[in-house]
Amino acid sequence: MMKRHFSLVTFILTGVALLALPIRSQQPRIQGTAISQAQSPSAPLPQQNPSPGTNISQTPPVAPSQEIPGLTVVLDPAHGGTDFGARGPTGLSESDVVLDFARAARIALEAQRLRVLLTREGNQDPSFDNRSAMINGLRNAIFVSLHVSSSGPVGTARSYYYVFPSDPMPVTSPTATATTAPQTPSAPQTAPSQITARTTLIEWDHAQRSSVDLSRQLATLIQTELLPRFKGSPEMPIAAPVRQLRTIAAPAIAIELSNIDVTDAKRLEQMAQPLADAIGRAVAEFHYPFNPAAAASTGR
Numbered sequence: 001m002m003k004r005h006f007s008l009v010t011f012i013l014t015g016v017a018l019l020a021l022p023i024r025s026q027q028p029r030i031q032g033t034a035i036s037q038a039q040s041p042s043a044p045l046p047q048q049n050p051s052p053g054t055n056i057s058q059t060p061p062v063a064p065s066q067e068i069p070g071l072t073v074v075l076d077p078a079h080g081g082t083d084f085g086a087r088g089p090t091g092l093s094e095s096d097v098v099l100d101f102a103r104a105a106r107i108a109l110e111a112q113r114l115r116v117l118l119t120r121e122g123n124q125d126p127s128f129d130n131r132s133a134m135i136n137g138l139r140n141a142i143f144v145s146l147h148v149s150s151s152g153p154v155g156t157a158r159s160y161y162y163v164f165p166s167d168p169m170p171v172t173s174p175t176a177t178a179t180t181a182p183q184t185p186s187a188p189q190t191a192p193s194q195i196t197a198r199t200t201l202i203e204w205d206h207a208q209r210s211s212v213d214l215s216r217q218l219a220t221l222i223q224t225e226l227l228p229r230f231k232g233s234p235e236m237p238i239a240a241p242v243r244q245l246r247t248i249a250a251p252a253i254a255i256e257l258s259n260i261d262v263t264d265a266k267r268l269e270q271m272a273q274p275l276a277d278a279i280g281r282a283v284a285e286f287h288y289p290f291n292p293a294a295a296a297s298t299g300r
C-alpha cells in the first residue's frame with residue numbers, strides 16, 4: 001500500500017506506517033535545499049481501471065539471458081517488522097507478500113547473472129533512509145520497491161517513479177484521482193546528521209533528482225512488461241512522490257500490485273512469478289542504455 005486508502009482519522013490512528021510519508025509544510029524550493037515533501041495534490045491514487053482484468057497471462061519464464069555484468073538490483077520488500085502494510089481479510093499482510101515477491105524476483109534476476117540484494121531478508125523494518133543507503137553506496141545499481149495495495153482491481157500492477165512535489169506533475173495517467181494528504185506540521189525534519197555524514201557526495205534529500213529520467217525509463221519498461229502479464233493494468237507508469245524513492249541516487253521505481261483484499265491468498269501467490277519475469281525482462285532491456293560498457297561488451 002503506497003498511500004492512504006482510508007479515512008484521515010484512520011490514517012492518523014494507524015500512524016505513518018506506509019510510504020505515505022513524513023510530510024513537511026509546503027515551501028518553495030530555495031537554491032535546491034528546501035523542498036516540500038507533501039504529497040502533491042495531483043498525486044494519483046492507484047488506478048481504478050474500469051476493466052478489471054484478472055487473467056494473468058501464462059507467459060514463459062525469462063530464459064537465462066546473456067551475462068549482464070556489473071549490475072546490482074536492490075529489491076525492496078516494503079514495510080516489515082511491526083509495519084505490516086496493507087492487511088487483508090484473511091490476515092494476509094502486505095509485508096509478507098512483498099517479501100515472497102522479492103524472493104521470486106531474486107531468483108529470476110540471479111538467473112540473468114545479476115547481483116541481487118534485498119533491503120530485508122526477513123521480517124525486519126529498515127528505515128526509508130537505511131534502505132536508500134543500501135543502494136547509494138553502490139555503483140551501477142537499480143532499486144525496485146515492492147508493494148501490494150489495499151484497493152484496485154485484483155491482478156493489476158502499476159509502476160511508479162519519483163516526481164518532486166515542487167516540480168510539474170507529468171501527465172501520465174488520465175484516470176488518476178486527486179488525493180490530498182494530511183499536513184503534519186510536527187513531522188520531523190529529514191536528513192539526520194549521521195546520514196548526511198555518510199553520504200557527503202550526494203545531497204540526501206534530493207538524491208533522486210539526478211536519476212529522474214532514468215527512473216522514468218525503467219518504470220516505463222517495467223510497466224510495458226507488467227501490462228501483458230497483469231491484464232487491466234495501466235499502460236504507462238505513474239509519477240508520484242513515493243517517499244522511499246526520493247533519497248535514492250540511482251534509477252529507482254516502485255511496483256504496486258492489487259490487492260491484499262483477496263479472499264484466496266493464492267491469487268497473490270500467482271502474481272509472484274509473472275512479476276519476477278516482468279522485472280527480469282525490464283532490467284535486461286534497461287541495462288543496455290544504462291551501462292554503455294556492458295552494452296559494448298555484449299555487442300549491443
Ligand SMILES: [Zn+2]
Binds near residue numbers: 079
Ligand atoms: Zn505498501
